[in-house]
Amino acid sequence: MIEIKNLHANIEGKEILKGLTLTVKAGEVHAIMGPNGAGKSTLASILAGREEYEITSGEVTFEGADLLELSTEERAHLGLFLAFQYPVEIPGVSNVNFLRTAINEIREAKGEDSISAKEFMAMVREKSKIVELDSKLASRSVNEGFSGGEKKRNEIFQMAMLNPKLAVLDETDSGLDIDALRIVAKGVNTLKSADNASIVITHYQRLLDYIVPDFVHVLHDGKIVKTGNKELALELEEKGYDWIKEETQVG
Amino acid sequence: MEDLLTQTKFDRLRTQLNETALPLTEVAKQRAQSLLEISDFPTRKNEAWKYTNVNGLNKLLLNASASKSNNKPANTISNNGRKVHIINGHIAEGQTDTPGIKTSWDSLPERYTESPFDALNLLYCSCAVELTFDDSENKSIELVFDNNHNTAIFPRLFINCKKGAKGTVILNFQGAENNASFINASTYIDVGENANLSIHKIQKNGNDTFDLQREYVNQAANSSFTMNTFPLSGRLTRNDLLINVNGSNCETFMNGAYTLKGKSHCDNHTTVDHKVANCYSKELYKGVIDERATNVFNGKVFVRKDAQKINAFQSNANILLSETGTVNSKPELEIYADDVKCSHGSTTGQLDEEAVFYLRSRGLTEKSAKELLVKAFLGEVLEEVDNEEVSSYVGTQIELHFSK
Numbered sequence: 001m002i003e004i005k006n007l008h009a010n011i012e013g014k015e016i017l018k019g020l021t022l023t024v025k026a027g028e029v030h031a032i033m034g035p036n037g038a039g040k041s042t043l044a045s046i047l048a049g050r051e052e053y054e055i056t057s058g059e060v061t062f063e064g065a066d067l068l069e070l071s072t073e074e075r076a077h078l079g080l081f082l083a084f085q086y087p088v089e090i091p092g093v094s095n096v097n098f099l100r101t102a103i104n105e106i107r108e109a110k111g112e113d114s115i116s117a118k119e120f121m122a123m124v125r126e127k128s129k130i131v132e133l134d135s136k137l138a139s140r141s142v143n144e145g146f147s148g149g150e151k152k153r154n155e156i157f158q159m160a161m162l163n164p165k166l167a168v169l170d171e172t173d174s175g176l177d178i179d180a181l182r183i184v185a186k187g188v189n190t191l192k193s194a195d196n197a198s199i200v201i202t203h204y205q206r207l208l209d210y211i212v213p214d215f216v217h218v219l220h221d222g223k224i225v226k227t228g229n230k231e232l233a234l235e236l237e238e239k240g241y242d243w244i245k246e247e248t249q250v251g
Numbered sequence: 252m253e254d255l256l257t258q259t260k261f262d263r264l265r266t267q268l269n270e271t272a273l274p275l276t277e278v279a280k281q282r283a284q285s286l287l288e289i290s291d292f293p294t295r296k297n298e299a300w301k302y303t304n305v306n307g308l309n310k311l312l313l314n315a316s317a318s319k320s321n322n323k324p325a326n327t328i329s330n331n332g333r334k335v336h337i338i339n340g341h342i343a344e345g346q347t348d349t350p351g352i353k354t355s356w357d358s359l360p361e362r363y364t365e366s367p368f369d370a371l372n373l374l375y376c377s378c379a380v381e382l383t384f385d386d387s388e389n390k391s392i393e394l395v396f397d398n399n400h401n402t403a404i405f406p407r408l409f410i411n412c413k414k415g416a417k418g419t420v421i422l423n424f425q426g427a428e429n430n431a432s433f434i435n436a437s438t439y440i441d442v443g444e445n446a447n448l449s450i451h452k453i454q455k456n457g458n459d460t461f462d463l464q465r466e467y468v469n470q471a472a473n474s475s476f477t478m479n480t481f482p483l484s485g486r487l488t489r490n491d492l493l494i495n496v497n498g499s500n501c502e503t504f505m506n507g508a509y510t511l512k513g514k515s516h517c518d519n520h521t522t523v524d525h526k527v528a529n530c531y532s533k534e535l536y537k538g539v540i541d542e543r544a545t546n547v548f549n550g551k552v553f554v555r556k557d558a559q560k561i562n563a564f565q566s567n568a569n570i571l572l573s574e575t576g577t578v579n580s581k582p583e584l585e586i587y588a589d590d591v592k593c594s595h596g597s598t599t600g601q602l603d604e605e606a607v608f609y610l611r612s613r614g615l616t617e618k619s620a621k622e623l624l625v626k627a628f629l630g631e632v633l634e635e636v637d638n639e640e641v642s643s644y645v646g647t648q649i650e651l652h653f654s655k
Contacts, residue, residue, distance in 0.1 A: 018310075049612070050608065071611070073612075073614055073615060073616050073617070075612075076611070076612055076614035080610050081612075084528070088603070088605050088608075090609070090610075090627065092627025092628065093610075093623055093627045098610060101623065102614040104612040105616060105619065162613065167339070167569075
């Protein structure tokens with residue numbers, strides 16, 4: 001699905017990623033954990049194609065394509081989806097209208113016909129149920145006046161609508177109460193299949209009680225320093241990140 | 252030789268113009284002529300014209316003998332309601348006077364002349380139309396100006412919405428794409444007591460057209476007046492909207508949306524003069540400026556000494572899509588009463604890059620992401636337009652503007 005090899009990246013001359021390597025296969029859920037400033041959100045931003053980062057070396061192959069050569073929208077067309085840590089409010093642009101445009105542009109890029117109004121509305125009804133998103137919210141302006149939880153549910157709703165191959169969830173749990181967390185996790189679990197994969201970026205173990213990862217990676221100082229199964233997340237929760245930092249320094 | 256030295260820019264412009272064929276009184280003619288004789292084109296020193304230079308008018312090659320007939324059907328916006336077709340500034344052949352629409356004149360009304368361009372309009376008037384609404388049926392009349400010759404188009408319009416009456420007027424200026432005309436319109440609007448009048452003005456001019464228009468509005472008590480202005484294209488567009496709110500309990504709405512690119516220059520000057528108490532006015536002008544285009548906005552609100560309990564709101568917002576576009580926006584409030592609620596605001600910025608990125612991350616191309624955001628931005632103005640045909644027409648034009 002995606003193969004990240006020895007990725008180095010700077011922002012404003014400061015090196016954030018210092019040789020990150022990660023392979024994700026179809027059907028897998030990978031959690032990336034790590035202390036603040038480790039480079040977690042940088043990774044998400046680079047995968048989605050934010051232009052303010054400078055890639056100094058390394059490569060990323062996604063579905064056989066050189067991801068770093070593609071524009072943000074081309075990545076989306078290939079099936080990459082980023083759930084934003086801070087979803088943007090866009091007054092005057094209705095959620096469903098923009099999703100319909102998005103679906104049609106993705107279909108067009110694949111040489112498929114556009115979605116019919118009927119098919120689209122049926123899909124809105126079906127997918128909004130997954131995240132218990134009020135259909136009124138679905139038709140309102142994108143995220144405008146949404147609560148923190150509603151914004152995150154809307155991210156998962158969009159993910160459900162776009163049906164990506166690889167979803168990158170950037171601290172989707174931040175700012176969520178336990179109910180919203182449960183709903184978001186349920187959405188992600190429902191959408192999981194043998195053909196898609198997700199990278200769940202999180203600071204806390206909490207979300208991983210609900211989204212059970214196949215692999216847990218610890219990102220520290222721009223590199224993955226430890227990989228394990230879900231037990232590793234529990235260990236981190238118990239001990240904090242300091243032992244990882246110490247272990248890395250010793251190693 | 253001496254003549255050349257003392258010749259004003261108006262003198263030079265006038266050598267290209269044909270005097271009006273409509274009947275003018277000798278007095279009116281004299282007055283207009285003397286105003287023009289002591290005037291010249293406005294310059295930067297004139298505060299109201301600080302950012303708008305009309306010298307290019309004298310570079311236009313105006314063809315005086317433009318065709319009055321047009322084989323093509325009129326580019327109308329409304330399906331129903333009456334229409335007057337004006338081709339290259341002249342009333343289309345076959346138009347006859349009907350109740351509410353007058354196009355033939357024994358004597359052309361002079362009305363007041365504020366600007367030398369009004370004097371010019373009077374002396375070289377190419378068509379004069381009077382529209383009258385006298386019942387509450389909310390009839391709609393559309394004036395379609397089809398311009399396909401490079402010529403001088405000088406419409407003189409009188410719109411009367413009588414006591415208790417309701418009316419809708421669409422002023423639809425349509426220029427062929429490369430049309431290089433000079434439009435110079437003077438419009439006199441009277442809104443009677445308890446009357447309700449809406450005017451929608453579309454300026455879809457040719458890329459080299461100069462369009463200078465002035466609207467003088469008088470509102471009587473308990474009336475409602477709406478002026479929606481859509482400068483969509485043209486080389487230079489200048490609109491002066493002057494509204495005197497003479498009676499109490501009036502409502503006044505001014506909305507504008509503009510899409511500028513190339514070397515377009517658009518200037519909207521509006522004035523609302525609240526002379527009496529208990530009135531409400533609301534103004535919203537929004538536009539996008541691309542390439543080397545320039546937008547000028549000047550909105551004045553006067554609240555006179557005894558005009559208490561006035562609620563006046565004004566807002567102008569601009570989005571610059573290029574680094575070479577220019578915006579000059581100046582809201583002005585002059586308040587001489589003490590119990591009023593007034594606000595004004597002006598913003599100029601770029602499209603929200605974070606929103607563009609968000610939409611692109613969902614698969615929208617950069618172009619369609621920007622288009623969606625611009626449509627949403629201008630959509631706020633279109634929501635204020637209570638005429639479905641007009642708002643959908645302008646919406647379509649905004650889309651076309653981006654697809655070119």
